[in-house]
Amino acid sequence: MSDLPAALHVRSLHKTFGSTAVLDGIDLHVEQGSVFALLGANGAGKSTTVRILTTLLPFDSGTVEVTGLALPAHARDVRERIALTGQYAAIDDVLTCAENLRLAARLAHLPSATIADRVRELIERFDLGHVVDRRAGALSGGTARRLDIAMSLIAAPQLLFLDEPTTGLDPRSRLVMWEVIRELAADGVTVFLTTQYLEEADRLADRVAVLDAGRIVAEGTPDELKALVPGGHLELRFGTEPDLDRAAAILGGDSDRVTLTLEVPTDGDLPHVAALLNRLADEAVPVEKFGLHSPTLDDVFLTLTGTTDRKKVSQ
Numbered sequence: 001m002s003d004l005p006a007a008l009h010v011r012s013l014h015k016t017f018g019s020t021a022v023l024d025g026i027d028l029h030v031e032q033g034s035v036f037a038l039l040g041a042n043g044a045g046k047s048t049t050v051r052i053l054t055t056l057l058p059f060d061s062g063t064v065e066v067t068g069l070a071l072p073a074h075a076r077d078v079r080e081r082i083a084l085t086g087q088y089a090a091i092d093d094v095l096t097c098a099e100n101l102r103l104a105a106r107l108a109h110l111p112s113a114t115i116a117d118r119v120r121e122l123i124e125r126f127d128l129g130h131v132v133d134r135r136a137g138a139l140s141g142g143t144a145r146r147l148d149i150a151m152s153l154i155a156a157p158q159l160l161f162l163d164e165p166t167t168g169l170d171p172r173s174r175l176v177m178w179e180v181i182r183e184l185a186a187d188g189v190t191v192f193l194t195t196q197y198l199e200e201a202d203r204l205a206d207r208v209a210v211l212d213a214g215r216i217v218a219e220g221t222p223d224e225l226k227a228l229v230p231g232g233h234l235e236l237r238f239g240t241e242p243d244l245d246r247a248a249a250i251l252g253g254d255s256d257r258v259t260l261t262l263e264v265p266t267d268g269d270l271p272h273v274a275a276l277l278n279r280l281a282d283e284a285v286p287v288e289k290f291g292l293h294s295p296t297l298d299d300v301f302l303t304l305t306g307t308t309d310r311k312k313v314s315q
């Protein structure tokens, strides 16, 4: 753990709406300069968490420190150090891209002498040059999201909150956004993002917390989380039941007589997989098809939350 104050430190955070406990005592710790993903299905409490951490919503009890400053006492100072890009862009549709950026700069009280340079820098960095004079309302979803992030970075925040940054984007725009987030992290900005997409958390985050019904049910690096679920396996399919039975006798594993498949545990290491296949070849057992299955965050999510609605948690 670094000597720097944590970007975020949350202990036993509770939030109730009416009689519903939306956050039921969550703990979070985010190191400076890291990318942290809060993963959860619809309604898990992700946006509520972000709204509390960004000073927009009061909480009932617990400790919340953002960039080393306690909330709610230091809300004003915290707001100067953070930025938030929500699911719904804070862009003014009738203004052009450049005008939106200049407006954001004035709202952030940037000295007027520095505004033009800062706007130019962000236009270049976020590849907005070709749309700079276009009305923001006419931008594609992905470009609007890039403009939104550019606007939120105008005052160089220490900590950037991205609430579901790629929800609703097509796969290509999602890849562009992932690249943008990686570059921010490489520049030292701490990124706290929420997502419903396991692949997004896997690809981007140094650490991931899984939020389910207002509780953190797991936290760790993507690899640590994957280690929580049963390991990978080699799936072998055979043409006949006798072949399946012979293979099962040789290799062990779980066989399924309906699909004529055998699942044999493996860590996915090439020599191990090759050795398994060679044993069947040595005994002249014909394999029709085979495939390797490694544990994914999908498996973690399904195991931990019991959710079977895969649409919600992966795409």
Ligand SMILES: Nc1ncnc2c1ncn2[C@@H]1O[C@H](COP(=O)(O)OP(=O)(O)OP(=O)(O)O)[C@@H](O)[C@H]1O
Pocket: 017, 018, 022, 040, 041, 042, 043, 044, 045, 046, 047, 048, 049, 196
């Ligand atoms: N102002 C409010 N009053 C009452 N209930 C609320 C309020 N805001 C959120 N909730 C409830 O709190 C729960 C968590 O909502 P939240 O928006 O934090 O979830 P989420 O994980 O961000 O979901 P999504 O992915 O759909 O945005 C939901 O059941 C929601 O209906």
